[in-house]
Amino acid sequence: MTALFLAGCTEFNDPIYDETTGFWNEYIVWPLVSAITYFKNLFGTYGLGIIAVTVIIRLAILPLLIKQTKSSKKMQEVQPELKKLREKYSSKDAQTQQKYQAEMMALFKEKGVNPAAGCLPVLVQMPILIGFYHAISRMNATPEINLGDFLIFPLAEPSVILAILAGIFQLVTLMTGPAMDNPQMKIMMYIMPFMIVGFGLVLPSALTLYWVIGNIISLIQNLVIYKPWNKPQAVPVQTGGNKR
Secondary structure: OHHHHHHHHOOOOOOOOOOOOOHHHHHHHHHHHHHHHHHHHHHOOHHHHHHHHHHHHHHHOHHHHHHHHHHHHHHHHOHHHHHHHHHHOOOOOHHHHHHHHHHHHHHHHHHOOOHHHHHHHHHHHHHHHHHHHHHHHHHHOOOOOOOOEEOOEEOOOOOHHHHHHHHHHHHHHHHOOOOOOOHHHHHHHHHHHHHHHHHHOOOOHHHHHHHHHHHHHHHHHHHHHHOHHHOOOOOOOOOOOOOO
16 A cells, blocks of 8 residues: 555656556545546636635535644643643653653643644645645646646746745734744744745645645634634733832
């Protein structure tokens, strides 16, 4: 199975047809190509076909994404208590760390937090994202298929504008999500949009369009669940002056 999967992944510059064999081709790439082509025939352009398939995929995994988002929100809420536990069990010896792990898992159970809940949507989306890349690349390599344009963007070529839009929507999506106290996570929050822009500058704009639409859907999801406009404002702490 792994050999078949990897074999399909090496063919991203080859044409794709319904008789193309291989697990990756038959169950990931060709179904995506067929879906994009179906909606292209329905709406008139491959750009609208890609948007339609993106919306359908995101709606299909929306329950997982909502579960992931709610889990992240709960995880954020228990951070103060986790910090207290880390201070309580600051010693690194095995016995102390076992007690820390036990109390941490009890806290998660009490608060209904599932640390692994954020992994499943990522595992589901990765083959879809890679499959989209391969589907678009192989459609572009198929003589019978002309991806054409979407608005002013040739879908077979990179687009600076779409790349920047994808990066902006990625940043706004992260900023409207759960607050991040972890410095490493904050760094990643600002690095990720630049990575998206970098990929968008070299990959076909058809794939960048998928990122733009996907991030717009994620942004709407964050606005509904987190309501960032209702976040309490931090009250500055006075360090000097007279008390009254």
